Amino acid sequence: MLLLLIVLFAVASAISLTEEEEQEVKLEEMIRNAIWTPLIENTRDELSRLDKSTEQFSAHATCGFSVHADLSDYETAKQKCENSSWIGFPTPGGRKLASLHSELENKIATLMFQYAYGGEELEGTRYEGASNWAWIGLEKVKKTEARPEGAAKLVWMQEDWEWTDGTTLDHSSYGNWMTRRTSDEQIQPDMLKVEDDYQTAATIFRKVLEGDSSGVWDDKVKSALHPYICKFNVPVHYIVFPELKTWHEAKSDCERRGFYFAKIRNKAENDLLVEAVKTVYDDHRYDKKFHHENWVWIGATDLKDSGEFEFYDGEPIKFSIPWAKNQHDNKKTKEQGSQDYVAVSRWGEWDDSYGNDWNRPYACQCNPHGVAINKEMEEANAAWEIEVLRKDEVKKRLSDEKEDERRKRKQEKASKKAAKKAEKAERKQNKATKKAERKKEKAAKKKAKKDQKTAKKNAKKEQKVAKKNAKKEQKAAKKNAKKEQKAAKKN
8 A cells, every 4th residue: 555655656746747847848938939939030030121231241230239250359359340330221329249138139149140150050060160159248357367276267257257338247147158058057158278368258159059048158269260249339220311312212212221111109219310310410400491401201191191191001100290380281282292291300390291202311210110118218208298288288278369369359340340330320310310300390491481471371361351341341331321321311
């Protein structure tokens, strides 16, 4: 029974260990699928694209590194990286022999190294072929002559080693020095003395050893000849070319060089483009604001839907565009058509322009996904949107005030017009009243005159009647008197 329990325990332990191993394999596969596979694809895509510009200069490059196959000693490799900012395209921030501070950067350097030599297949044995190792920018700068008593090598102290970017190794530094296959014990750098010199500079191995995801490091004497890997002090994003081209010619030329027509996705990138322009042009601007060399073509257009600007491939523009004053105006002419293509001024304003026959400088970009937004850029973007919102609010307030003022003036004008109309109506009414009064007065006068004439006529008629009656009465009186006299005589 005891023996059976022991067997069952052993089987259960074996099964548990297998499950752990399976989980570890699954985890490694997840990491590979999530990180390394896309990284490999993107790096190879960048290298292949940019070969259109760099291959004639015996170089291969991404937007942040370049690898060079011309065999050089360490100091010469350092100088070659630092002395040239042109490798088929400009690297305005300059370059240095590569400082590798993470597994990601080490993986990129390894992939580039393999790309330059067609893969991992070595030249002879590990240490025979010069192209099996490439210089990186790490060297021992302190205690280069200090030796333990009786040893033919230098003392290993990580703080004695320094990258070309000035970073000194410490306990938290990334490192990929060669270790023993059977353990994690670091065996390099051993800083052995070779002839009259010590191994005091680092190289990266082209082949990826089992269990590693990128090339391991080993130290070499500085006089050895190897390929070398440079790192751009500032990753290349926007590249401005001063040749004057139409919008469509500019887009084609970016693609011909292995780049993309420039996209600006936020205010921070807009500022980066302005900085890129400064690497080509000095601060001088042409007095005429819309002089062609004051403006740089980028890959934005409203050709699809007038007034709705987007990037050339249909990607929407999602930030508040810094249009120049009174732009975009979408002017149209019979000869040039409409202004459907975007140019950015040297100082960062946007304008819609005639892209078919206007020739201007143009901007390409290396990384199609844009730049990684750091905290400072994020704050700049947020500040820009807040400022745009503030300006819009001020503009709306001023517009509302202007509208209120216009409405007030309109009301005042209407009130004045109404008052004037009322005054005119009143004057008309007064005139009519006066006219009526005059007419009435005239009628009264006419009536009075008529009445007076009638009265006079009646008076005259009455007088005539009175005279006639008086005469009649007198005649009658006379007749009666005569009659009485005759009667008297008769009596």
